[in-house]
Amino acid sequence: MPVIDLATFSELQGSAGAEFVAELIGTFLEEAPLMLAELRAAQAAASAERFRRAAHSLKSNANTFGALRFGAMARELELGGLVADGAALDRLDAEYAAVAARLRSLRGG
Amino acid sequence: MAESGARLLVADDNKVNRLLLARSLELQGHRVAMAENGLVALQMLRDERFDLLLLDMEMPEMTGFEVLEHLVVDLQLRDLPVIVTSSLEGVAHVARCIELGADDYLPKPVNPVLLRARINSSLEKKRLRDQQKELVRRFATAEVAHDLEQSGFALGGRRVTATVMFSDIRNFTSMVEAHGPEETIELLNTWYTLMFDAISGRGGVVNQMIGDGLMAVFGAPLPLAAPAAAAVRAAGDMLEMIELLNVERAAQRRPELAIGIGIASGEVIAGYTGTQARATYTCVGDTVNLAARLEAHTKVAQRAVLVDQATRDALGEATAVDALGAVALKGKAAPVAVFAPRLR
Numbered sequence: 320m321p322v323i324d325l326a327t328f329s330e331l332q333g334s335a336g337a338e339f340v341a342e343l344i345g346t347f348l349e350e351a352p353l354m355l356a357e358l359r360a361a362q363a364a365a366s367a368e369r370f371r372r373a374a375h376s377l378k379s380n381a382n383t384f385g386a387l388r389f390g391a392m393a394r395e396l397e398l399g400g401l402v403a404d405g406a407a408l409d410r411l412d413a414e415y416a417a418v419a420a421r422l423r424s425l426r427g428g
Numbered sequence: 429m430a431e432s433g434a435r436l437l438v439a440d441d442n443k444v445n446r447l448l449l450a451r452s453l454e455l456q457g458h459r460v461a462m463a464e465n466g467l468v469a470l471q472m473l474r475d476e477r478f479d480l481l482l483l484d485m486e487m488p489e490m491t492g493f494e495v496l497e498h499l500v501v502d503l504q505l506r507d508l509p510v511i512v513t514s515s516l517e518g519v520a521h522v523a524r525c526i527e528l529g530a531d532d533y534l535p536k537p538v539n540p541v542l543l544r545a546r547i548n549s550s551l552e553k554k555r556l557r558d559q560q561k562e563l564v565r566r567f568a569t570a571e572v573a574h575d576l577e578q579s580g581f582a583l584g585g586r587r588v589t590a591t592v593m594f595s596d597i598r599n600f601t602s603m604v605e606a607h608g609p610e611e612t613i614e615l616l617n618t619w620y621t622l623m624f625d626a627i628s629g630r631g632g633v634v635n636q637m638i639g640d641g642l643m644a645v646f647g648a649p650l651p652l653a654a655p656a657a658a659a660v661r662a663a664g665d666m667l668e669m670i671e672l673l674n675v676e677r678a679a680q681r682r683p684e685l686a687i688g689i690g691i692a693s694g695e696v697i698a699g700y701t702g703t704q705a706r707a708t709y710t711c712v713g714d715t716v717n718l719a720a721r722l723e724a725h726t727k728v729a730q731r732a733v734l735v736d737q738a739t740r741d742a743l744g745e746a747t748a749v750d751a752l753g754a755v756a757l758k759g760k761a762a763p764v765a766v767f768a769p770r771l772r
Contacts, residue, residue: 334540335451343451347444375486379515380444383537398517 320388322414322421327385341426347380348419355415358396359408367401377411386418434479434551435459439469439495440513441487445536449482449513452540456547466490470498473505480550483530485514485521496528507557509550513538590648591655591693591739592716593632594723595623595666596641598686606683616640619685622673626665630658635710643719645711648698656693656735656742663689663733664771686732690723692716693738721757722766729755731768740767 332340354373361369374397381390392411436458440446443464450460461478463469467489473481481499485492492512499505512525515536522533531550534542597603597619604612620642624634627644631652636643646662647655666689674684694715715738722734729752740749748770754763 335448335455339451343444343447346447350443372486375515376442379442379536382515383444383448 322386322388322417323425324385324387327382327387328425331383331385344384344422344426347384348422351377351380351415351419355408355412358411362401362405362408365401370401371397381418384418384422386422389414389418433457433459434547435461435477436480436482436547437461437463437469437472437478438482439463439466439487439492440482440484441465442484445484445513449538449543452538452543453482453547456540456544458547466492466495470495473499473508478508479554480509480511480547482511482513485512485516485525493524493528496525496530500529507554509554511546511550586697586699587695588648588698589655589694590696590698590711590715591646591659591691591742592696592711592719593627593644593646593659593663593689593691594641594720595644595663595687595689596639596723598688598727600640603683603685615685618673622669623666626669627662629665630662631655632659632662641723643711643716645696645698648696648711654742656691656739657747659691659693660733660735660739660743660747660769660771663691663769667732667771688723688726689733690719690721690726690735691733691739692719692722692736693742694718694736717759718757718764721759721764725755725757725766729766729768733769733771735767735769737765737767740765743769 328340335343354377357373358370358377361367361373374393378390378393378397381387381393389411392407392414396407396411436453438446438449438453438460439462440449441464446462446464450462453460461472461476463472465487466483469481469483470490472478481495483492483495492514496510499508499510506529510530511532511534512522512530513534513536514521514525525533531553532546534546603615607615619640620637623642627634630646632644632646633649634642634644644659644662646652646659652658666687670685670687677684692715694713696711696713696715698711718736722736726732726734731750731752734752735743735749743749750768750770752766752768755766756763
């Protein structure tokens with residue numbers, strides 16, 4: 320599975336406009352690290368509701384850009400809740416790094 | 429209506445979702461405002477006029493569910509179309525949104541084609557609702573309009589005790605022949621205006637207009653303390669208005685106008701009939717038929733107003749009434765006792 324599903328991504332560009340999608344990527348790159356941090360903070364505070372919400376938001380944005388694997392991982396956390404261990408969050412961070420890099424290159428190109 | 433240019437509010441705490449949805453809507457020709465949580469959205473809805481709300485469910489401060497709960501009890505906002513946009517999973521969530529009054533549910537990421545179709549359909553529904561409310565305002569008393577808004581146009585009948593009135597213009601056909609078409613319509617409009625005024629002034633509701641005639645109900649859909657007396661008083665007011673109109677018409681050398689009024693009281697089956705988009709308050713049953721027959725009989729009896737036994741009984745002794753005896757009316761197996769109140 321590719322980091323970004325290009326069919327989804329170009330569909331987004333087609334409907335919203337490439338220029339707008341470039342701006343939207345900028346917004347996502349600002350917001351996603353905050354949500355990832357919120358996920359860890361929620362886990363540390365043992366707040367299931369905060370954890371679920373942060374995962375839910377990440378899932379939603381991931382699917383918008385076609386980051387399907389990242390979206391699936393976030394969804395698992397959303398539905399699984401606090402049981403997720405630190406390793407699952409590390410894997411999510413790593414996937415995010417790949418998504419962010421791919422989106423930056425798609426935005427530039 | 430493809431590009432309606434409606435004013436929409438997008439409520440979503442997620443910035444990416446919010447911007448993207450607003451963008452899609454702007455590309456479809458709408459004007460869009462944004463709110464980052466339910467509380468802000470509710471405040472904006474109360475401060476400004478919007479045609480439609482796109483509502484996310486998961487939001488801090490106030491969730492979408494809570495926004496829906498506020499809207500449904502708010503008389504100003506309860507008719508605002510709401511489309512829920514959410515990536516919450518599970519049919520239970522969708523069902524809860526619809527129960528709380530949401531018009532539609534779109535899963536995220538929102539498909540632009542589906543979005544356009546749903547928005548146009550919701551705006552069209554709102555337009556029909558507004559039109560219906562306007563019709564109700566025009567043809568019913570403020571109380572009934574309020575009752576309709578409260579009950580949300582629930583269709584379905586119930587048995588109620590009410591007084592039914594039929595009225596029409598006598599010899600209207602020959603009057604049409606004497607008048608030109610413009611003059612005929614003008615006369616009808618004047619007549620309707622006067623009759624509506626007299627009927628609603630006594631708490632009745634005009635629920636049908638048929639050519640040169642009308643039907644009105646007293647005591648439904650809202651209860652009235654003494655519906656029969658109210659109907660007879662309305663009949664008196666109607667005759668008085670016709671007299672005044674005739675003075676004016678005489679000055680213009682126009683023929684005199686005469687009306688007949690039939691009134692009957694009893695059980696009717698009442699309810700809003702039609703479709704959700706276009707409904708009318710209607711009454712059916714023997715009482716309705718009897719009122720119509722009595723109205724037709726006014727020509728034979730040479731009296732302006734005729735009432736049935738139940739109406740006569742409800743009036744009590746205070747109102748002077750002439751008993752005209754039992755009359756065979758079309759559609760009635762047994763002769764019916766007919767009374768003519770002395771109004772003028």
